[in-house]
Amino acid sequence: MQKVSTVRPPGKKPLAMNSPPALRQIKNLPGPRAWPLVGNALQVKVSRIHRDMEQWCLRYGPLFRVYLGRNPLLVVAHHATVSALLRDRPDGFRRPSVTAFISSEIGGLSNIFMAEGAEWRNQRRMVMAAFAPRAIKEYFPVLVKVGLRLRKRWSDAAAQHASIDLSADLKRYTVDVIAGLAFGQDVNTLESGDNVIQQHLDRILPGISRRSLSAVPYWRYFRLPQDRRLEQSSAALRQAVYSLIEQARQRMQHNPNAGDRPAHLLEALIAAADQPGSAIDNDTVAGNVSTMLLAGEDTTANSIAWLLYFLRSHPEALRRATQEVQALAPDCAAFTLAQLDSLDFLGACIEEAMRLKPVAPYLPLEALADTTVEDVHVPAGTIVWCVLRHDSMDEKNFTNAATFDPGRWLVPRDAAEHATSTSSGISRGIAMPFGAGPRTCPGRYLALLEIKIAVAMVLGHFEIESVGTDSGLPPEEVMGFVMSPGGLKMRLKALIRIEQA
Numbered sequence: 410m411q412k413v414s415t416v417r418p419p420g421k422k423p424l425a426m427n428s429p430p431a432l433r434q435i436k437n438l439p440g441p442r443a444w445p446l447v448g449n450a451l452q453v454k455v456s457r458i459h460r461d462m463e464q465w466c467l468r469y470g471p472l473f474r475v476y477l478g479r480n481p482l483l484v485v486a487h488h489a490t491v492s493a494l495l496r497d498r499p500d501g502f503r504r505p506s507v508t509a510f511i512s513s514e515i516g517g518l519s520n521i522f523m524a525e526g527a528e529w530r531n532q533r534r535m536v537m538a539a540f541a542p543r544a545i546k547e548y549f550p551v552l553v554k555v556g557l558r559l560r561k562r563w564s565d566a567a568a569q570h571a572s573i574d575l576s577a578d579l580k581r582y583t584v585d586v587i588a589g590l591a592f593g594q595d596v597n598t599l600e601s602g603d604n605v606i607q608q609h610l611d612r613i614l615p616g617i618s619r620r621s622l623s624a625v626p627y628w629r630y631f632r633l634p635q636d637r638r639l640e641q642s643s644a645a646l647r648q649a650v651y652s653l654i655e656q657a658r659q660r661m662q663h664n665p666n667a668g669d670r671p672a673h674l675l676e677a678l679i680a681a682a683d684q685p686g687s688a689i690d691n692d693t694v695a696g697n698v699s700t701m702l703l704a705g706e707d708t709t710a711n712s713i714a715w716l717l718y719f720l721r722s723h724p725e726a727l728r729r730a731t732q733e734v735q736a737l738a739p740d741c742a743a744f745t746l747a748q749l750d751s752l753d754f755l756g757a758c759i760e761e762a763m764r765l766k767p768v769a770p771y772l773p774l775e776a777l778a779d780t781t782v783e784d785v786h787v788p789a790g791t792i793v794w795c796v797l798r799h800d801s802m803d804e805k806n807f808t809n810a811a812t813f814d815p816g817r818w819l820v821p822r823d824a825a826e827h828a829t830s831t832s833s834g835i836s837r838g839i840a841m842p843f844g845a846g847p848r849t850c851p852g853r854y855l856a857l858l859e860i861k862i863a864v865a866m867v868l869g870h871f872e873i874e875s876v877g878t879d880s881g882l883p884p885e886e887v888m889g890f891v892m893s894p895g896g897l898k899m900r901l902k903a904l905i906r907i908e909q910a
């Protein structure tokens with residue numbers, strides 16, 4: 410089937426209907442010189458593949474080809490094209506089938522992230538209900554409780570003048586939040602010192618990502634220690650989640666009305682699975698609970714880490730955000746949703762940090778049928794690599810694009826939404842840190858709340874003495890499944906004495 414996309418490069422006129430466009434072939438596009446068999450695979454490094462692609466964009470333009478193996482990939486960077494592709498799901502494009510295959514190879518179960526077509530629609534409906542703002546609001550007291558534990562942990566570190574491993578502590582925070590939301594368990598990795606669950610989580614998505622990008626599937630012939638660890642972690646997570654399902658089922662049997670007012674995502678999924686005619690089985694329930702842990706841990710933790718780094722290195726923004734928090738939401742123990750909603754400048758800081766350091770700086774898609782992207786013929790099965798940061802760093806869209814300038818987001822929303830470019834130098838809809846279209850991140854509202862709670866807690870109770878790396882250099886962008894700031898440490902000084910969290 411031939412399907413013609415309506416997306417054209419900016420500034421190009423529609424092609425006349427009676428003169429069929431001369432489509433370009435991917436292999437004829439500009440791109441880095443490729444070697445036989447391996448293509449450009451040896452020129453990219455998985456941990457910095459996002460940078461390699463972005464640099465090639467600057468050299469070859471926003472539409473070019475790369476070979477990661479024998480078949481060419483189409484790389485696209487115009488935000489309008491990227492947005493149209495992301496919106497053309499699940500019918501026109503899917504997440505790459507290789508990723509779903511590799512996930513199932515290590516025993517990954519069906520879940521919203523990997524599912525496609527009708528199966529995805531069914532799971533998405535179910536998951537969205539659990540993530541609706543109303544459901545998250547009910548969970549707000551638990552979010553604050555976990556925020557207070559983070560405050561306690563960091564006030565202990567401040568008292569000992571100890572440096573905080575930002576990524577590790579923030580992952581404890583996000584795992585504790587999601588474990589509560591997803592299966593009602595107070596795993597309390599912040600206080601227990603036990604971070605076994607995190608160790609498993611930390612291996613799974615980066616492992617799937619590494620294998621998905623590997624030119625040769627060597628693990629099918631021999632396994633390296635990292636492959637054995639990946640498989641063990643996947644099995645351990647699966648087993649832990651099955652046992653949680655069993656416990657939840659027993660609780661629900663003792664409380665027959667639990668399905669009407671599910672206490673957490675797991676109960677909601679079990680209730681949905683138990684409906685006559687539901688296409689949801691126990692494996693799908695387990696797959697989705699695991700996915701929440703995986704999708705919500707690193708993404709949110711690293712977004713917070715990048716934001717703290719930017720605030721510490723921009724004193725004026727830090728001063729303004731601190732003033733705002735101390736005036737409107739000074740005490741983490743007394744946080745309300747209304748208080749957090751009122752932190753407009755902090756909200757702008759979050760948007761700006763995500764524009765400069767989106768933890769998902771690219772999204773790969775796979776064409777489900779022969780199609781056309783801009784003026785390029787794209788055969789079914791082609792991987793289309795969407796670069797999300799290129800246009801966010803373009804002066805045409807953001808004045809002084811490389812600068813952390815949260816104030817640019819403070820234009821009145823209605824004014825900015827109708828204009829692509831505003832006097833304060835931003836264009837909305839260009840940065841897409843949560844993706845776009847029907848598969849946009851369902852955890853967005855939860856994540857933004859988690860970020861606000863953690864950062865407002867810091868600004869309300871501590872002075873940030875330093876956030877940086879041991880070398881004193883800016884943190885490297887390290888790509889695992891998401892883009893994290895390499896080796897970031899923080900030192901805090903308590904503003905007030907915190908007796909008990």
Ligand code: HEM
Pocket residue numbers: 495521522523533587700701702704705706708709712768769772841842843844845846847848849850851852853855856857
């Ligand atoms: C700052 C934090 C986060 C960022 C930046 C982020 C970003 C993203 C992005 C870019 C996608 C892909 C969207 C697309 O394909 O268009 C995504 C998908 C997803 N995210 Fe998030 N995410 C965050 C937090 C969370 C949280 C807290 C959860 C849940 C607990 C979550 C669950 C998911 C799920 C389940 C999907 C797959 C949706 C689907 O395929 O239908 N995310 N996220």
